[in-house]
Amino acid sequence: MQRPFTTASSRWAALQSRDPRASDAFIYSVITTKIYCRPTCPSRLARRANIIFHQDATEAKAAGFRACKRCLPGLSSTDYAAEENKAKLVVEKVADLLGKELSGGMAAKKWTVRMLATEVGLTESYFCRLFKKEVGCTVGEFRAKLASLQQELEREEAKEKRNLMPISCTKAIPETFEAPTEQCAIGTNETYLDMTDIHWNTAFRTADEFNFDSIHPDNYLDPSGYNVFVFPEPIEEDGFQFLDLSSFVETS
Ligand SMILES: [Zn+2]
CATH class of the missing domain: 1.10.10 (Arc Repressor Mutant, subunit A)
Structure with a gap:
């Protein structure tokens, strides 16, 4: 049986299909760019008329061609x-x-x-x-x-965090409000109500309910543990105002 990739036509066929079996079998040069490549080079294949074949990289180099930086034809x-x-x-x-x-x-x-x-x-x-x-x-x-x-x-x-309310706030939920399921925040043992899909306007803590007894500032500690005298400014989102008390602690 004849050794593969010894004829010009079998070599050209190998280039066109980037035949992996031909990877180390021979070297080809592109006369217009003066660069030599391995048969499986991922670069766009030159026209047949501009390609010549060599036995190996040494021969291509000796003929004055430079090694392709993409397929590194000097390496096995x-x-x-x-x-x-x-x-x-x-x-x-x-x-x-x-x-x-x-x-x-x-x-x-x-x-x-x-x-x-x-x-x-x-x-x-x-x-x-x-x-x-x-x-x-x-x-x-x-x-x-x-x-x-x-x-x-x-x-x-x-x-996401802002939409999670401490579970201790449940008593502030109006009767009409259907409480979402309790969840455990990732990586902690604390349980939260996931308020992500509950619109603030129908939930508690809206600016309109500011005077609702159970959310009076006196009943809260701020994030640094001090008594709250005035709640922070309401936040406006989607056209609704709400108080973000997620980092506050309810005391009663
Ligand atoms: Zn190449």
Whole structure:
């Protein structure tokens, strides 16, 4: 049986299908760009008329061609796979470190590009190139994207929190109001009423019910544990006003 990928036509067929079995079998060069590639290079395939074949990378190099930066034709396909895998691991690690920095507040370690490169064991310039090739943007741009995602998440969480009322407030619920089911806030033993789907206008704590005895300021401690004399300004949302007392403690 003839060895595969020895004829020009079988090689051209391998390029067109990016046949993985041909990955280490030969090298091709594009005469217009002066670049040589492995047969499975993900770059757009050049026209047949502009392509010539070589036995290996050494031969292509000797003919004056430069190695493609995408398919790294000097490496065996096993090394190439290892290289690809390394890039993925580096990106995962960086995403993890920057994620911790962004969610950790003031106390969190602040990472510079140089520190990140050292952490993953690469030179700064190689790290930057590898990162950009894998992710498609610079480390700085990536951090900015992460930060805006993080802010969005925090806004959502804050919104959710405000809609959770301590269970001790149940006695302030008017008779007409159907109490939602008790829930346990994630990561705590405290029970809450999930008010997310209850409209404030039909629930308690609206500005109109300000004088309702059981929600008088005297019966509350503020978040720092002091007696409340005046409730905070009502918050306006969806055209309705309500008092956000979720961080206050009812005393009677
Ligand atoms: Zn290539």
